[in-house]
């Protein structure tokens with residue numbers, strides 16, 4: 001039974017968040033955590049102040065820690081690994097590190113001795129995941145309600161990609177260039193991790209060109225479920241997407257890692273649909289007859305099709321602060337700095353939009369924002 005509890009939480013006021021998190025977790029039948037070691041995985045795409053709405057709000061993380069302590073958790077670890085993580089990274093700007101200190105939770109570094117895992121649904125590709133996974137009894141995914149330029153929506157399943165340490169994430173966009181292939185990778189990671197519970201911060205979400213440069217949208221909601229995919233399904237419903245349109249949900253349902261919500265014990269996602277929510281426009285699926293084409297030609301064909309279907313990002317000169325983060329994260333090495341401007345090699349660019357995610361000043365435009 002995949003019930004999804006959706007509760008009201010009008011603002012980031014700690015007492016209200018505490019109560020709403022408690023209600024959401026109880027209504028969603030949070031598993032017993034007594035004596036357990038729990039890893040909380042908030043979304044810290046890049047360490048940014050809570051007002052930017054990029055990260056899971058620290059009050060939501062605090063309320064979750066408090067509830068777990070109340071329910072007898074033995075140890076609570078908190079971690080994430082942004083793409084451009086510096087050594088000994090601490091999420092100070094987002095306020096999450098301070099919450100850990102004040103609530104007695106331990107911040108953990110995912111870059112220390114990660115281990116290779118074989119990821120299902122990816123032709124047995126191997127990927128590094130944090131070794132913390134082997135030290136805990138349960139993983140709780142704490143995503144933020146956001147759009148995502150590549151995957152349309154980012155939720156409890158996509159949030160687990162942060163268990164891959166920092167720059168190890170970038171090559172995945174080269175290996176899995178289509179939305180559908182990337183969705184298979186996300187679903188495969190979820191299958192390996194098997195998150196026990198998910199709580200989504202939708203008090204203020206993000207619409208438009210997410211996950212880093214979209215606009216804040218007040219939703220006043222928290223969503224919780226033991227089924228990460230069902231939770232993402234509910235989020236997609238509220239955004240106005242169908243399950244077939246969001247590749248991670250379509251792939252997750254096909255692979256059986258989760259299911260369609262069987263009930264909504266508090267608020268019903270179908271009655272919360274936001275007709276004016278600024279979604280990412282859905283593009284046609286990339287379809288190929290794999291078995292008929294030899295692998296080398298097939299990979300070339302996929303790259304050609306991806307480039308044809310998706311626009312390359314555009315780099316604005318004025319807002320750019322020349323931090324070089326886009327250059328550092330680009331898995332295709334398509335970016336250079338010349339005369340204090342970012343220059344893109346459009347032939348090399350694989351349209352993964354990692355640069356857009358890490359730009360701290362919205363100096364990169366993708367898809368919907370690029371004039372044709």
Ligand code: SF4
Pocket residue numbers: 313329330331332333334335344348349350351352353354355356
């Ligand atoms: S330029 Fe941006 S979108 Fe293109 S490959 Fe590099 S990171 Fe990805």
Ligand code: SF4
Pocket residue numbers: 315319320321322323324325326327342358359360361362363364
């Ligand atoms: S990440 Fe943004 S601000 Fe930094 S160099 Fe690239 S375009 Fe400029």
